[in-house]
Amino acid sequence: MFDSLQDRLGSILNGLTGRGSLSEKDVSAALREVRRALLEADVALEVVREFTERVREKAVGAEVLKSIKPGQMVVKIVHDELIATLGETQVGIDLNAPAPVTIMMVGLQGSGKTTTSGKIAKRLKEKQRKKVLMASLDTRRPAAQEQLKVLGEQTEVDTLPIIPGQGPVEIAVRAEQAARFGGYDVVILDTAGRTHIDEPLMVEMANIKARTKPHEILLVADSLTGQDAVNLARSFDERVGVTGIVLTRVDGDGRGGAALSMRAVTGKPIKLIGVGEKMDALEDFHPSRIADRILGMGDIVSLVEKAAENIDAEKAAAMAKKMQSGKFDLNDLADQIRQMQTMGGMGGMMGLMPGMGKMKDQMAAAGLDDKMLKRQLAIIGSMTPAERSQPDILKHSRKKRIAAGSGTNSAEINKLLKMHRQMADMMKTMGKKGKGGMMKQMMG
Numbered sequence: 001m002f003d004s005l006q007d008r009l010g011s012i013l014n015g016l017t018g019r020g021s022l023s024e025k026d027v028s029a030a031l032r033e034v035r036r037a038l039l040e041a042d043v044a045l046e047v048v049r050e051f052t053e054r055v056r057e058k059a060v061g062a063e064v065l066k067s068i069k070p071g072q073m074v075v076k077i078v079h080d081e082l083i084a085t086l087g088e089t090q091v092g093i094d095l096n097a098p099a100p101v102t103i104m105m106v107g108l109q110g111s112g113k114t115t116t117s118g119k120i121a122k123r124l125k126e127k128q129r130k131k132v133l134m135a136s137l138d139t140r141r142p143a144a145q146e147q148l149k150v151l152g153e154q155t156e157v158d159t160l161p162i163i164p165g166q167g168p169v170e171i172a173v174r175a176e177q178a179a180r181f182g183g184y185d186v187v188i189l190d191t192a193g194r195t196h197i198d199e200p201l202m203v204e205m206a207n208i209k210a211r212t213k214p215h216e217i218l219l220v221a222d223s224l225t226g227q228d229a230v231n232l233a234r235s236f237d238e239r240v241g242v243t244g245i246v247l248t249r250v251d252g253d254g255r256g257g258a259a260l261s262m263r264a265v266t267g268k269p270i271k272l273i274g275v276g277e278k279m280d281a282l283e284d285f286h287p288s289r290i291a292d293r294i295l296g297m298g299d300i301v302s303l304v305e306k307a308a309e310n311i312d313a314e315k316a317a318a319m320a321k322k323m324q325s326g327k328f329d330l331n332d333l334a335d336q337i338r339q340m341q342t343m344g345g346m347g348g349m350m351g352l353m354p355g356m357g358k359m360k361d362q363m364a365a366a367g368l369d370d371k372m373l374k375r376q377l378a379i380i381g382s383m384t385p386a387e388r389s390q391p392d393i394l395k396h397s398r399k400k401r402i403a404a405g406s407g408t409n410s411a412e413i414n415k416l417l418k419m420h421r422q423m424a425d426m427m428k429t430m431g432k433k434g435k436g437g438m439m440k441q442m443m444g
């Protein structure tokens with residue numbers, strides 16, 4: 001069994017609780033374990049190196065949230081970076097082209113191309129009501145064309161009639177013609193593989209591509225592919241050009257490292273995963289599931305997310321205290337705006353501060369949407385420290401300079417200053433209402 005990354009980091013980092021931020025040394029120690037975990041998950045070495053460097057940059061100096069351990073913090077950073085690398089948004093098969101849309105399946109022998117062809121055909125037929133034609137271009141293995149035919153019968157998807165003696169390119173061209181004449185929406189070309197990457201395979205794939213019009217070229221790869229994943233993905237992408245990746249046998253005990261390797265070297269999205277031999281064992285790719293698999297961890301991520309929420313609540317409390325004292329300058333406003341950004345808009349921030357409904361309305365009235373927040377931060381960022389702490393000194397020439405520096409205009413600056421004044425006034429009033437009053441109520 002694999003130890004979870006958290007277990008391993010525990011001994012290195014747990015002594016550090018409460019130290020504040022992650023030091024270079026802490027991070028290096030942690031990254032040695034991260035590196036081992038990734039290699040055990042079969043992530044290719046060059047990808048591991050590059051990945052851990054990126055994590056290092058993000059982790060050194062990162063604030064360790066109260067109530068969680070530094071090791072957990074590192075796991076969270078690693079997890080987030082994994083998801084960013086794997087691709088946060090889900091990308092499906094692209095059928096956005098004139099019919100018939102050709103999907104070409106490529107990959108090594110036994111990777112699951114034929115099985116996946118059947119699965120995709122079934123899915124397109126059932127979920128998207130597409131009329132699909134499948135054609136086997138595998139003239140190398142004796143029963144390959146029959147294998148696809150059987151899958152077609154099983155899924156009730158048409159397959160191109162087999163004509164003995166034809167080569168792969170001929171079959172592909174015939175398939176596209178048949179699809180055009182037969183009014184098909186999609187034609188799936190199931191190509192032949194080899195046991196390993198070689199020149200004849202690449203030449204064959206390039207020829208098929210050159211003579212047909214594949215809109216999607218899906219590289220099918222076994223999730224158990226280890227260090228070879230990089231070479232595999234790179235070769236197919238450079239020689240044939242792939243538009244997406246399908247990872248098969250995700251139902252096995254592979255740790256999913258190939259997903260990271262292939263995505264990292266090609267930048268191409270993982271579109272689907274195969275999770276069994278049956279025709280409906282095909283799923284959309286969810287990066288977080290693979291990330292969890294790679295790291296072998298439990299619920300650390302949600303634990304850290306919770307801690308982050310608490311920290312935000314603490315910051316909100318500190319801000320409220322400041323308001324109470326009646327001092328609320330443009331630095332404070334910038335902090336506030338930044339927090340709103342990280343918390344997914346002003347709804348979240350205000351949610352932490354009951355009783356702030358009025359302010360929320362005021363900000364909405366001022367047109368505070370997320371794009372606006374960015375411009376406002378730019379304005380404040382273009383001010384001198386003195387201007388930020390004493391907005392009263394902002395006269396015409398200063399505003400002109402700030403407008404130029406922030407790519408905005410005087411009207412926007414005036415709007416921001418007006419909003420700040422209103423907020424500051426309101427806070428003073430609220431603060432004056434006293435200790436037993438509104439502020440106390442607000443902070444619970």
Ligand code: GDP
Pocket residue numbers: 107108109110111112113114115116193248249250251252273274275276277281
């Ligand atoms: P091809 O040579 O690339 O066409 O590979 P095949 O489609 O013939 O698949 C080879 C073997 O892998 C078959 O026995 C399939 O049933 C099996 N297979 C394909 N995809 C999956 C999958 O996602 N999970 C499992 N467990 N087996 C799979």
Ligand code: MG
Pocket residue numbers: 113114115138144190191192
């Ligand atoms: Mg096959």
